Amino acid sequence: MALDIYKQFDLHTRALGIANQRLELLADNVANADTPQYKARDIDFRTAMQSAGSLDGDLPMATTRTGHLQAGGAGPNTTTPLYRVPDQPSLDGNTVDSQKENAAIAETSVRYQASLTFISSNIRGLRDAITGGR
Amino acid sequence: MSLFKIFDIAGSAMSAQSARLSTTASNLANANTVAGSAATAYRSRQPVFQTVMSTSEGMDPSSAGVRVAGIVESTAEPAKVQEPGNPLADENGYIYMSNVNPVDELVNMISASRSYQNSVEVLSTSKELLLRTLSIGQ
Numbered sequence: 001m002a003l004d005i006y007k008q009f010d011l012h013t014r015a016l017g018i019a020n021q022r023l024e025l026l027a028d029n030v031a032n033a034d035t036p037q038y039k040a041r042d043i044d045f046r047t048a049m050q051s052a053g054s055l056d057g058d059l060p061m062a063t064t065r066t067g068h069l070q071a072g073g074a075g076p077n078t079t080t081p082l083y084r085v086p087d088q089p090s091l092d093g094n095t096v097d098s099q100k101e102n103a104a105i106a107e108t109s110v111r112y113q114a115s116l117t118f119i120s121s122n123i124r125g126l127r128d129a130i131t132g133g134r
Numbered sequence: 135m136s137l138f139k140i141f142d143i144a145g146s147a148m149s150a151q152s153a154r155l156s157t158t159a160s161n162l163a164n165a166n167t168v169a170g171s172a173a174t175a176y177r178s179r180q181p182v183f184q185t186v187m188s189t190s191e192g193m194d195p196s197s198a199g200v201r202v203a204g205i206v207e208s209t210a211e212p213a214k215v216q217e218p219g220n221p222l223a224d225e226n227g228y229i230y231m232s233n234v235n236p237v238d239e240l241v242n243m244i245s246a247s248r249s250y251q252n253s254v255e256v257l258s259t260s261k262e263l264l265l266r267t268l269s270i271g272q
Contacts, residue, residue: 016267020136023263027140027256031147031200033249034154035183098252109259116266123271 008122012115018048018079019112025081026108029101036092041081042104045111048079137264139198144257146186146199151250153202154181158243165234168215170222175212176232178239179205208233 025041032038086095161178169175184203210233218227 023260024136024139024143027143027260028198030249030252030256031143031150032183032185033147033252034151034245035185035200038185098248102252102255105256105259109263112263113266116263116270120271 009119012118012122015049015115016112016119018043018045019108019115021048021079022108023105023112026101026105029096030098030105033094033096033098033101036094038094038096040084040086040094040096040101042084043079043081045108051079137260137267140260141257143199144253144260146201147253148250148257150181150183150200150202151246151253154183154246155243155250157181157205158239158246161234161239162236162243164232165236165239167232168220168222168229169212169232170224170229172212172214172230175230176234177207177210177212178232178234179207180242181205 022043022045025043029040029042032040084095084097084100087097157179164176167176181202182204183200186199186201188198212233213231214228215231216227217223217229220229223229
């Protein structure tokens, strides 16, 4: 039972990390909205979550001796960003679309807050279980 | 906590955009400046933006904000105007106007202020998220 709660923590902590990384990329895109030749980058939330979720190993630990333990790496908590395909080309080679960036920031911020709310309610649940609801 | 990094990114964007606004202000202020020779005439100045690339240990190069790489002067020829009565006029009676195009400058100004506003928006969003993260579990 308690294990389930920890699993929930794990999931939402990962979601927070990814939302965080995405927000950083989007902030970068907005900052470079007027930089010539800048290519906008973004990560796909779904694939990022999936790759973060596979604990058994994109990056397994190397075992060089017989005594070494086999450990599946969770992989780094970052996903490789991809370049965005622009809807319309611009003369200066910049592919930032301010509207898209703002929409994505709003979306990611809502996701982030949703994860925060889940974590908060998990903590509240745990505390209730400890104190017996008093 | 890399939400703090967003503050740096948005801050760098705001300072770059305000540099752009100040060159625009300087260009507009000097739109009607005249000079006695083509070499000394005021030329419109434009900042050149550049992405700041940062390489954190062992990861893909990630960019972090923007900076003003330099300020270039327009190479357009300043307009030559015949005005012998002007004290600055050269021996042929010509004065040289600045090569600032006020329409360009105004468009630049609007674009810079929009970009600045976007950065402020990003900043306030990430600040809100950070504050909510601090109050987690309460």
